[in-house]
Amino acid sequence: xxxxxxxxxxxxxxxxxxxxxxxxxxxxxxxxxxxxxxxxxxxxxxxxxxxxxxxxxxxxxxxxxxxxxxxxxxxxxxxxxxxxxxxxxxxxxxxxxxxxxxxxxxxxxxxxxxxxxxxxxxxxxxxxxxxxxxxxxxxxxxxxxxxxxxxxxxxxxxxxxxxxxxxxxxxxxxxxxxxxxxxxxxxxxxxxxxxxxxxxxxxxxxxxxxxxxxxxxxxxxxx
Ligand SMILES: [Zn+2]
Numbered sequence: 001x002x003x004x005x006x007x008x009x010x011x012x013x014x015x016x017x018x019x020x021x022x023x024x025x026x027x028x029x030x031x032x033x034x035x036x037x038x039x040x041x042x043x044x045x046x047x048x049x050x051x052x053x054x055x056x057x058x059x060x061x062x063x064x065x066x067x068x069x070x071x072x073x074x075x076x077x078x079x080x081x082x083x084x085x086x087x088x089x090x091x092x093x094x095x096x097x098x099x100x101x102x103x104x105x106x107x108x109x110x111x112x113x114x115x116x117x118x119x120x121x122x123x124x125x126x127x128x129x130x131x132x133x134x135x136x137x138x139x140x141x142x143x144x145x146x147x148x149x150x151x152x153x154x155x156x157x158x159x160x161x162x163x164x165x166x167x168x169x170x171x172x173x174x175x176x177x178x179x180x181x182x183x184x185x186x187x188x189x190x191x192x193x194x195x196x197x198x199x200x201x202x203x204x205x206x207x208x209x210x211x212x213x214x215x216x217x218x219x220x221x222x223x
Contacts, residue, residue: 099204148173
């Protein structure tokens with residue numbers, strides 16, 4: 001049984017007197033450390049990188065610009081295993097796209113996969129939006145170009161902001177130049193919903209979330 005110490009006890013251990021004038025300061029880093037050691041042992045054990053879950057808004061990794069990947073790394077077996085891991089977390093999370101920052105890795109990498117089975121389970125709202133299937137595709141060091149700037153506004157969700165949705169404007173057609181898992185360059189074109197997913201994942205690599213560009217009053221809880 002875990003016995004939670006009183007919050008006041010913890011705070012008092014993190015507060016120290018400084019200077020003779022009795023000014024006090026609390027170290028929030030120390031508070032966090034103590035809480036982890038006292039009650040979050042299990043949770044912190046799963047926090048090693050890469051995460052085996054999709055992290056949520058508030059994790060700093062979701063707000064930083066991802067780093068380009070040195071293509072020589074692709075030959076490394078551990079890197080290839082990391083790609084498999086990313087795919088597994090995506091399947092476990094029931095999403096059709098995932099970016100490396102969402103498993104704690106600030107790398108320019110995302111994956112998209114839309115299977116026939118996934119399509120059948122989509123909400124009717126999404127099935128109406130001209131969605132196509134897409135084989136598992138990894139995008140390494142992607143560069144995105146807008147090929148049709150017409151803006152489409154549709155409801156969108158993100159596994160890092162679960163249970164919320166909002167209308168988000170996205171351009172209709174895009175083109176991405178990236179490297180595949182073998183380090184080969186490829187050019188990928190998409191329109192409508194598939195283009196939306198790619199823009200969403202590409203935004204994750206810039207530290208941008210859909211809530212930054214949504215139509216604010218449409219933001220809603222959907223559970
Ligand atoms: Zn997302």
